[in-house]
Amino acid sequence: MTQAPPLELLKQARTRFTQREIAAHVGKDIKTVRRWEKGETPCPAMLEPALRDLLHAGAALRHGDADGAANFRFIDLFAGIGGIRMGFEAQGGACVFTSEWNDFSKKTYLENYGAEHSFIGDIVSFPAHEVPAHDVLLGGFPCQPFSIAGVSKKNAMGRPHGFECATQGTLFFDVARIIAAKRPAAFLLENVKNLLSHDKGRTFEVILQTLRDELGYEVHYRIVDGQHFTPQHRERIIIVGFRGKTAFSWDDLQLPAVGPRLGSILHRTDGSEPVLPWDHDRFFDHAKKRVQPKYTLTPNLWTYLQNYAEKHRAAGNGFGFGMAYPDSVTRTLSARYHKDGSEILVAQGKRLRPRRLTPRECARLMGFPDTFRIPVSDTQAYRQFGNSVVMPVMQEVARIMRPHVEALLAPAPSARVRLS
Incomplete structure (x- = not known):
């Protein structure tokens, strides 16, 4: 046909x-x-x-759905373990499509959210027209370096150089082509803070040009630090866009002046640590009221990290491990945390070597509730949480986006819409 x-x-x-x-x-x-x-x-x-x-x-x-169950529908691209999704579901959204290429992340995602809709792997080869209709596109896209060299030359030669040319070969291109094809009411993109300064700002310039000029969206961006919501210094750039003109303002964010401290997410050794049936004693020995010994650094690793830090201190560098205490705000949790845990070492007193955070504590550090299940190995869990988002940040951004999304979805007051 x-x-x-x-x-x-x-x-x-x-x-x-x-x-x-x-x-x-x-x-x-x-x-x-x-x-x-x-x-x-x-x-x-x-x-x-x-x-x-x-x-x-x-x-x-x-x-929204006929039964009022969802206020808007969204798709979850480069989904990881669903941190952005969880924030938008908390504001009444319903996920209708997910893309995540990593099999371990997919396992964690499906364990926690199920498979009630289409879940694909690599978005690069997926046809845009097969992505289901949605109101909001979500994507914590990886920023692969790309160059805009040659754009001026193509202008001079009269050749087209829209977003397909300027970002071809990058994962941002796949975000752009889906927005172009599906025209969602809004989008949210999340990335590292350094996206702003990459290639002397030219990378971000191309992204803004693509979203504003090529795709015609109203775009707002801001760097938000996760430490307002969790005890972790984690700055990320958040880019939101709307299909029409809005009164959106970052000033509507409600960011607590003083956030929580590390002690609030650590396993409790006073007997009050909850027994989670999906964790059992994997991370915490409830009978002995202590974190499992395997998370304490070995003597060799602790000696190595101390010597490494001393070497760089002597050279005038700032490299070294990051010791954290119950009243601390930690460094940024990274995907390499599984290697030695050096960026966040939990002090255990003078007589004990420090320890890594457990994967459950990493989940809490990223704002995930204890109901979030961790079905993968510790190594994969550390990678997943290190690559994820601070979930409460996403929830707060979703909160201030929601009324503007709903306004764009509502029919104009003077519109005469005939529904079949």
């Missing part, structure tokens, strides 16, 4: 939506939609996926 051409899809959409609503969905001016409808200019073939989504989604996308 042949697919309907874009103009035919536009005509079908006009039986349900106004020109203004269609224009908002595809990111074009209402006059442009009017010219397509009159046949004055051809309706671009590239808009076919967006028009098809508008038809298929209908009122469900605009008002």
Whole structure:
């Protein structure tokens, strides 16, 4: 069966939506939609996926599920273990699609969220038109270095150099192509703070140019430190965008002036540590009321770390281990924590060597509840939490995004929408 051409899809959409609503969905001016409808200019073939989504989604996308269970639908790209997802679910969102290529992360993700919708591996080879319709795109995309060298040359030669050219070969390109095809009401992207300064700021310039100029979204970004919510200094850049004009403001974030301290997430040795049936005694010996001995550094490793730190101190460098105490805010947990734990070593008094955080404590340090299950090895768990997000940060950003998402999904007051 042949697919309907874009103009035919536009005509079908006009039986349900106004020109203004269609224009908002595809990111074009209402006059442009009017010219397509009159046949004055051809309706671009590239808009076919967006028009098809508008038809298929209908009122469900605009008002949430019929039973009111979800206020908006989102997709979870580069999902990791679902930290961003958890934050948006807490604000009434429903996940309809997930992509994560790492098999160990997928195991943890499925253990905690189930497989109630499509879960794919690598998003790079996945066709954008097969991504289900959604209201919000979420992505903690890895930032692979790319260059914008040659863009000026292509301008001079009159060659196209839109986002497909400027970011081809990077994972950000896959975010951009899905936004272009599906036109969600909003998106949230998360990355390391250094994205702002990478390649002297040119990388971030291309990203903003892509999102604002090429895709036509209103874009806001801010660096947020996770220590407002958990005892960890973890600065990350958060980029949010909206399909239309909004009154979104980062000033609406509610960031506690003083966050919690390390003692709040450590295993409790006074007998009050909860017994989690999915953990049992894996991390904490409840009978002896102590962290399992395997997390204490071996004599050789402790000696090595002390000598390494002393060597760099003598050379005037700042490298070395990071000792943490109950009243501390820790350094940033990294994906390499499984190697030696050096960035966050928990002091155990003068007579005992320090220890690593347990994977359960790492989960707490990232803001995950104790109900979050850890079905993988310690090594994989350390990698997963080190690569994840501070979940309460995502929840707070989702909170201030939600009213603007809902406003974009609501029909215009003067709109005459005929639903079939």
